[in-house]
Amino acid sequence: MSQGKTQDKAVVEHLEDNQSATFSEDVEATKQNRGIDQEIAQFAAQHAVEVDEATNKRLLWLINKRVLAVMLVTYFIQSLDKGTMSFAAIMNIQKDANLHGQEYAALTTIFYAGSLVAEFPVNILCQKFPIAKWTSVVLWGITLALTAVCKSFAALMVVRYLLGTFEAAVQPSFLLMTSMWYRRAEQGEYVSYWYAMNGLQQMVGGLMSYGVSHINNPNIKSWQVLFMMLGIVTVLWGAFIWLYLPDSPMRAKCYNDEDKTLMVERVRANQTGLQNKVFKREQAIEAFTDIQVWFYVLMQILNTLPTSGIGAFGNLIIKDGFGFDVLQTSLLSIVQGTVHILIVTFVAYVARRTKQTLYVMMAICVPMVATTSVLMAVPNGRSTRVGLLIAFYGTFWFNGVAVLLLSMITRNIAGQTKKSIVLTMSLIAWAAGNMIGPQVFQTKDAPRYRVGFTVHLAFYIAQIIVFFILRLILARRNKIKVEAAKQQGRSGGEVNLDNAFNG
Structure with a gap:
């Protein structure tokens, strides 16, 4: 689009x-x-x-080495910190913390409950305060390190809730930063770059898990070492980005005034606003009455419910459901991460080349339907476990849906008040889907969790229908805009940009 x-x-x-x-x-x-x-x-x-092409390339290099580099590393660390519980699960944290029944699933649910409660105030504050200072990386690093001393379900619930609260600022901050620093045509590509760090997290996390799992010390468990190590690294990184990451093109002390002006001008054609700290009532009303916004909310729930379930239980399914041991499961995380990165990169490339985002999203739901059906139907066994593993990786196309959905929101929503509200609504839906996701994987359905995958299958089919309806709506809107432009004596692509920053 x-x-x-x-x-x-x-x-x-x-x-x-x-x-x-x-x-x-x-x-x-x-x-x-x-x-x-x-x-x-x-x-x-x-x-x-x-802005000529040579200048544009120079500006992109200046932006990327400051902004993109920080977003990549920060999102990687956040994904690693958030996914640590999945690695701890195969290191017997359930036994050491006396977890029973659905208590392990509740640890993922409570994380996203913290995010859900925090999303609204966080998004409002992102508009009011310097955005680079609002990612609260140091706070979530301290919280992660404290997880190592938790030896009960209650204690783990507290730190997981706080971790979700402190990490809630990352995605809205990064979406705002992407729309602030990059052209509309670039945004899908750059969102895919930092979102692909989820895959790198699985690769590096798998190697770390493999190494840490060899620790055999009666005084400290391997999962405790993992939480402490990552917590310390996160705190150090948080202190670094406080000094290194500019808040906006206008406030960046690392660039001269002419470059700041050119950076502002290169995103003028976005027509989505750059920054405005004034609350605009008319934009707020528009956010709640625009049907495409509610489609984005529904799409988030439909996609994140399967995503979070796989994220929380994926390693357990591979280990207990398919019959791999702890070390093999840790190493297979490298394959998981590679698949994630390849899918996100490929999907972003195809969407950019075809300019048919929703058709691409519909297409990649098809392999999710097929591979989930395999996971539901094929029995366990040494002769089938490799095929089951491949089918499991085939469900990872939901990562492609996620990155395209995020890029659609940054590209298609104009006005800072409206964008802030839409991001809040979308991320609350994201948190709600992530809260529910682990709960469809019930202990009684272990180790293959066929009921959970049945729910996933229904959601994938629903996504195809929703994507198709939204495309019809947006196609009709675009047709009306083109007709209106023709009646005003302009070509469909000719746009007056003098008021592009009146967001």
């Missing part, structure tokens, strides 16, 4: 009519200006300024 190339062209077409003012005159005029955020007004030109 992205029209990035069309919009970039629109900037050039619009510039041909606005070459009378010099670059510095445009910036000065904007500083005395109209109802846009004052920080943006300091650096945005009054009329759209063309």
